[in-house]
Amino acid sequence: MSTAFHFGDSARPLYGVFHAAKLRAGGPAVLLCNPFGEEAIRAFRIYRLLAEKLAAEGAPTLRFDYYATGDSSGDCSEASLSGFVEGIREAHQELLDMSGAARSIWIGLRLGGAAAVLAARQSPQGLAGLILWDPIVTGAAYLDELAAGHRAAIESQIGRPPSDALSEAIGFELTDEFRRELAALNLLLGERTARKVIVIAGGDPATDPALRTALTDAGADVDWRADLDEASWNSDKALNSFVVPTRTLELIVETVRLWR
Amino acid sequence: MAVRERIIRFGENGRLVGMLATPGGSFASTAVLFFNAGIVHRVGAHRFNVKLARLLAARGAPSMRFDLSGLGDSAAAPPGQGFEAQAIADIRAAIDAFAAALARPARFAAIGMCSGADNAWRAALADERLAALVLLDPYAYENRRAKLQRMAAKAADPERWGRALGRLGRQDSLGQRPEEADASRPFPARAEFGAGLQSLTRRGVDMLILYTRFVEEQLARPEHFFDTFRDFDFNGRIEVGVDRGVDHTYTELSAQKAVFGRIADWLLGPRS
Numbered sequence: 001m002s003t004a005f006h007f008g009d010s011a012r013p014l015y016g017v018f019h020a021a022k023l024r025a026g027g028p029a030v031l032l033c034n035p036f037g038e039e040a041i042r043a044f045r046i047y048r049l050l051a052e053k054l055a056a057e058g059a060p061t062l063r064f065d066y067y068a069t070g071d072s073s074g075d076c077s078e079a080s081l082s083g084f085v086e087g088i089r090e091a092h093q094e095l096l097d098m099s100g101a102a103r104s105i106w107i108g109l110r111l112g113g114a115a116a117v118l119a120a121r122q123s124p125q126g127l128a129g130l131i132l133w134d135p136i137v138t139g140a141a142y143l144d145e146l147a148a149g150h151r152a153a154i155e156s157q158i159g160r161p162p163s164d165a166l167s168e169a170i171g172f173e174l175t176d177e178f179r180r181e182l183a184a185l186n187l188l189l190g191e192r193t194a195r196k197v198i199v200i201a202g203g204d205p206a207t208d209p210a211l212r213t214a215l216t217d218a219g220a221d222v223d224w225r226a227d228l229d230e231a232s233w234n235s236d237k238a239l240n241s242f243v244v245p246t247r248t249l250e251l252i253v254e255t256v257r258l259w260r
Numbered sequence: 261m262a263v264r265e266r267i268i269r270f271g272e273n274g275r276l277v278g279m280l281a282t283p284g285g286s287f288a289s290t291a292v293l294f295f296n297a298g299i300v301h302r303v304g305a306h307r308f309n310v311k312l313a314r315l316l317a318a319r320g321a322p323s324m325r326f327d328l329s330g331l332g333d334s335a336a337a338p339p340g341q342g343f344e345a346q347a348i349a350d351i352r353a354a355i356d357a358f359a360a361a362l363a364r365p366a367r368f369a370a371i372g373m374c375s376g377a378d379n380a381w382r383a384a385l386a387d388e389r390l391a392a393l394v395l396l397d398p399y400a401y402e403n404r405r406a407k408l409q410r411m412a413a414k415a416a417d418p419e420r421w422g423r424a425l426g427r428l429g430r431q432d433s434l435g436q437r438p439e440e441a442d443a444s445r446p447f448p449a450r451a452e453f454g455a456g457l458q459s460l461t462r463r464g465v466d467m468l469i470l471y472t473r474f475v476e477e478q479l480a481r482p483e484h485f486f487d488t489f490r491d492f493d494f495n496g497r498i499e500v501g502v503d504r505g506v507d508h509t510y511t512e513l514s515a516q517k518a519v520f521g522r523i524a525d526w527l528l529g530p531r532s
Contacts, residue, residue: 004267004277004333015267015279017333044301048333070303071279071310073265157507158473163514171306171511 002051007064008090015071016064016091017048018098019055028128028259029101030054031092032063033112036079037172038149039234040069043109046233046244050107053253060099064091066115076173081139081181084115089124096126103128105256106194110203110234111136117187120194128259129196131252134203134234137211139185145205146174190214198255200248201226203234225251263317268324270357275335276350278302278326280361281313288320290392290527291366293354295376295383297509301332305509308373312520319528322366324358326350328379344382351383355390367391369527372398374508375445384465385456393460393467394523397508400475401450403484410480454489461497468526470501470519474508499526 001020006013023029032047034040051061066087068074074083088106095104103126108116113135120127136142146169153170154162167174188210197220201207206226215222230245262284270276279302294309296302302325303310313323328350329337337346355368369392372380377398384390448456460467471479479485482500501522506515525531 002333004269006267038306041300041303041305041307044332045299070307071265075314076307076311153511154507157511158505163512168513171308171509171513171516173513 002055007094008087012067012073014064014067014073014087014090016062016094017051018095019051019061019063020099021055021058021060023060023099023101024058027058027101028256029095029099029104030059030061030256031088031095031104031106032061033084033088033106033108033116034063034066034069035110035112036069036084037146038170039110040065042234046249047109049244050249050252053249054256057253057257059105059256060095060101062091062095062098077175079173079175080178081111081115081118081185084111085119085122088115088119089122092119092124092126102126105129105131105259107131107133107252108135109133111142114139114185114187117193118185121191123192127194129198130194131198131200131255133200133248133252134207135187135199135211136185137187137208139182141205141208142185143179143182146170187211188214190218192218193220195219196221198223199225200228200251202228202230202248204232263314268326268357268361270326271329271334271350271353275337276326276329276353276357277333278324278354278357279313280322280324280358281317282322283317283320286320287322287362287364288528289365289367290321290369291358291362292316292321292323292527293351293358293368293370293390294323294325295351295370295372295379296328296331297373297376299331302327304373306511306516308510308516309371311516312371312523315520316524316527319524319531321524321528322362324354324361326354344379347379348383348386351379352387355387359389369394371523372396378445381453381456381460384460388463391465392527393465394526395467395469396519397472397474398469399447399453400471400478400485401447401453401488402477403479403488405487406479406481406484410477450488454492457489457494457498458492461493461495465497467498468501468523469498470503470522472502472506472508472510473504476504480504 003018007016008014035043047063051063054061065072066084068079105128106116113132116130147165150169151165197215212222212224228247230248233245264282266280268278268280309325316323327334328347368389370380370390371394373396377395380393384393481502485500510516510519
């Protein structure tokens with residue numbers, strides 16, 4: 001059974017869906033951290049399915065929208081990486097309160113993976129570890145990717161270059177402040193993060209393998225999985241179909257089930 | 261004007277999920293329902309429905325965006341009904357829940373994009389409470405004048421052949437090529453769609469129909485639409501726009517701003 005609700009600061013409430021479960025003794029809860037923009041739209045169904053599978057395996061799971069995204073309050077022009085990081089910390093606390101779990105695993109897809117790493121650097125109490133799924137490693141490369149994706153979308157659909165390839169990304173605003181935050185994002189700098197990190201690196205473009213070294217150097221126990229040979233969830237075609245990256249979801253559910 | 265939002269669960273065992281957006285101040289008489297586009301959840305492509313719902317609420321119009329059975333946060337329906345029949349049943353339940361939540365008389369309008377427009381058309385035929393429709397890229401049928409003009413333009417401009425070839429691989433951001441959309445989106449016969457529109461207008465339903473570049477092979481100007489349905493009388497209740505400079509889901513922010521303004525003005529009257 002899932003429960004949709006608002007939580008966090010009443011002046012800027014966040015939308016969340018809690019998937020209740022009969023918590024395994026000592027078992028972790030799970031927090032799902034969204035990617036950004038068009039990718040969040042594409043990932044919605046996959047996250048719902050993943051949350052249902054995790055709850056069925058005894059892991060209470062919370063999925064939520066960051067401030068200024070999805071059904072949460074806030075205008076798209078207010079979206080920011082720092083806001084996403086703050087949202088993860090708020091949602092983590094909410095999840096522990098609702099589930100009764102002592103700790104939670106954060107699963108972050110694409111920019112959600114990077115935001116989870118940044119939030120983990122603040123050493124929140126009760127963080128069990130991270131599962132990073134095709135994480136964004138450097139914001140500069142991600143900005144290039146967003147610009148190329150926006151240009152390709154407009155050119156293929158309208159037959160002309162986009163009117164603005166810098167401050168918007170496939171239907172979503174990219175303010176100067178958000179761009180500055182992304183430009184400064186670099187997970188290779190090796191700052192301390194969670195003790196245990198699983199990286200699922202099967203996407204296109206491939207996750208920079210230097211992330212493994214950086215996380216290890218920062219003291220994390222890293223399990224790097226790049227061998228899933230998975231159908232892409234992140235495509236125009238997948239958006240309007242029921243494509244599900246089955247092997248990745250199975251790996252995540254199994255990883256959470258065996259989490260120690 | 262501040263906008264208030266709250267979650268609403270409705271339908272059998274509360275298995276359907278929606279979001280009510282209401283104005284902080286006085287209410288307009290029009291209340292708006294948003295339908296799913298394809299299988300995208302209720303926030304819409306590029307958060308289209310959230311942005312427009314908040315704009316409408318700021319101008320006094322309450323709205324409800326929700327997920328049909330099995331989409332978004334709504335649970336699947338028990339087996340038994342086809343998708344179209346289930347969608348109509350869900351929409352009826354949504355109007356019931358919306359009316360109860362508003363607790364005031366309202367003129368109900370529906371906004372649907374792509375398959376959401378198809379559902380809006382069908383739902384309005386089935387439920388007389390729907391009094392206004394905004395249909396974004398609903399069914400489109402090839403028009404003889406549009407075809408002649410297109411052929412003439414191509415003949416006069418060989419470069420268009422190259423561009424037409426380039427479009428062969430094109431997909432819209434709901435993940436469909438137009439012809440694939442047609443395959444996965446069974447079209448009623450032209451006469452059936454026209455007759456349905458006519459019966460709605462006779463009932464007093466007003467419609468704003470906006471087409472994009474997505475249907476450029478079918479029509480390029482509003483008069484092509486009316487020529488296609490020249491054997492029907494829409495009683496002056498259908499306004500048609502065609503913007504060939506925007507894509508199926510209004511990806512560019514400038515396109516979103518323009519269409520939001522047009523829809524809000526059409527539903528609520530021009531901002532004074």
